[in-house]
Amino acid sequence: xxxxxxxxxxAEREDANSVEQRTHLRDCxxxxxxxxxxxxxxxSAVELREADGPSPRxxxxxxxxxxxxxxxxPQPANGSLLPALSGRWTWARWMAPAAAVLLLSVGLYVxxxxxxxxxxxxxVHPAEVVSDAAIAGLNDEDLLQEISEQTPALKAxxxxxxxxxxxxxxxxxxxxxxxxxxxxxxxxxMDAYQEKAMLFELALDRxxx
Amino acid sequence: MSxxxxxxxxxxxxxxxxxxxxxHKELRFNVGAKAGVSVNNPYGSISVKPSTGNAVIINxxxxxxxxxxxxxxxxxxxxxxxxxxxxxxxxxxRADYEILVPADASVTLHSSTGPMRAEKLHGDMTLEGAxxxxxxxxxxxxxxxxxxxxxxxxxxxxxxxxxxVDSLSGDVTLDRVTGPLVQVVSxxxxxxxxxxxGNSGEYRLTSHSGDIEATVPEYTxxxxxxxxxxxxxxxxIPLQPKSHAPFIVKQxxxxxxxxxxxxxxxxxxxxxxxGKIHLRKRSxx
Numbered sequence: 001x002x003x004x005x006x007x008x009x010x011a012e013r014e015d016a017n018s019v020e021q022r023t024h025l026r027d028c029x030x031x032x033x034x035x036x037x038x039x040x041x042x043x044s045a046v047e048l049r050e051a052d053g054p055s056p057r058x059x060x061x062x063x064x065x066x067x068x069x070x071x072x073x074p075q076p077a078n079g080s081l082l083p084a085l086s087g088r089w090t091w092a093r094w095m096a097p098a099a100a101v102l103l104l105s106v107g108l109y110v111x112x113x114x115x116x117x118x119x120x121x122x123x124v125h126p127a128e129v130v131s132d133a134a135i136a137g138l139n140d141e142d143l144l145q146e147i148s149e150q151t152p153a154l155k156a157x158x159x160x161x162x163x164x165x166x167x168x169x170x171x172x173x174x175x176x177x178x179x180x181x182x183x184x185x186x187x188x189x190m191d192a193y194q195e196k197a198m199l200f201e202l203a204l205d206r207x208x209x
Numbered sequence: 210m211s212x213x214x215x216x217x218x219x220x221x222x223x224x225x226x227x228x229x230x231x232x233h234k235e236l237r238f239n240v241g242a243k244a245g246v247s248v249n250n251p252y253g254s255i256s257v258k259p260s261t262g263n264a265v266i267i268n269x270x271x272x273x274x275x276x277x278x279x280x281x282x283x284x285x286x287x288x289x290x291x292x293x294x295x296x297x298x299x300x301x302x303r304a305d306y307e308i309l310v311p312a313d314a315s316v317t318l319h320s321s322t323g324p325m326r327a328e329k330l331h332g333d334m335t336l337e338g339a340x341x342x343x344x345x346x347x348x349x350x351x352x353x354x355x356x357x358x359x360x361x362x363x364x365x366x367x368x369x370x371x372x373x374v375d376s377l378s379g380d381v382t383l384d385r386v387t388g389p390l391v392q393v394v395s396x397x398x399x400x401x402x403x404x405x406x407g408n409s410g411e412y413r414l415t416s417h418s419g420d421i422e423a424t425v426p427e428y429t430x431x432x433x434x435x436x437x438x439x440x441x442x443x444x445x446i447p448l449q450p451k452s453h454a455p456f457i458v459k460q461x462x463x464x465x466x467x468x469x470x471x472x473x474x475x476x477x478x479x480x481x482x483x484g485k486i487h488l489r490k491r492s493x494x
Contacts, residue, residue: 171417182456188415192396194375194394
């Protein structure tokens, strides 16, 4: 089972408890981290109060992206809500829901660091937070490769903006790590990830025929 | 025949070829109140102004035969799509649109190159484009959402609006922009605000490495907090200090205070990681 097949299988079996899923998760730390993060999202979602959730701006942005990409639509006959895994634009069709998962994960990460000292000490230490790529499957190299194939003249522009936004994210992460209870730092991290999600969405607008 | 003459003839022939290849297309749609209009034009400009009556009128200039205009009306919604044909490039696939819509229509514009312009409307607006410059003016009582990668954004005389601007590296200028929420996020672009922050809104200007400059008149009423992690912060206007600040105020890196009358003040938050922040007083004319 490949990483992509595992992600597809999660739609049918969310507990990742099948033999194939368990075998893959044993050998793949990235997918194991992703499943752990998704489990945390599911378990934490019931605890979220409306006032603790991401701002309406974040939800609006997620909904706007999902509707634009046609992800929000009547459920197909086979019951799968996940984008198709075949075809040339496989990775691109995964980016919008992946961006949504990224934003949700960041929102929960930021929320965890704003809770009481006891909860903060019991939760994931900043050093243990999963990588960006593991959280959302977003891959900078894939993006630049696609841009260079579709519109090579713009690769340098996108590479430069990708570098800027990654610097933003790293600086924001450092601020949160240094001051977990600093609301400005947490908000800055959310904004930084939002900028990166926007970069991928704008690139996606260009790459699809 | 001299070389110069030959060159002129060649240039003239090329120009004539270009002019011949241009075509114009006009479309008209009758709509009701609060219609929805969306335009997706990968290459080229989009300009939107108010129409008289309940009609959407589209004038398109197509720069070659490698592009055609697809249009569709479903109920009260009009969708316009520039359809690129095989072999189209950024030059040959270019189309420029001039569109008239009812002033209360909701407008959604996409263009990678732009520019995109809208004026004198009061319906919701969404404008997106990687390299497109965006120019919005004389808009009131709606929701404006703008996203660009490196296209500059200019908003002028935008009143009582819910404004959200995301420009990764484009500069953002807001001149007389007020509303219940005005929010600008940029990674490396400069943010320049000129105005009085209204009287009861929330204004949040955030840039990672770009500078933020706010130029306000003396009569401005606002609770202001400014903070830069690594950049400098300057304040030309005396502020009444607040008894409790949300963070430790380090001289030269942050300031917090109230200007004008607190009872009718807006909340202004200026944040940068490494850019400079400057609150200036507008000079009297």
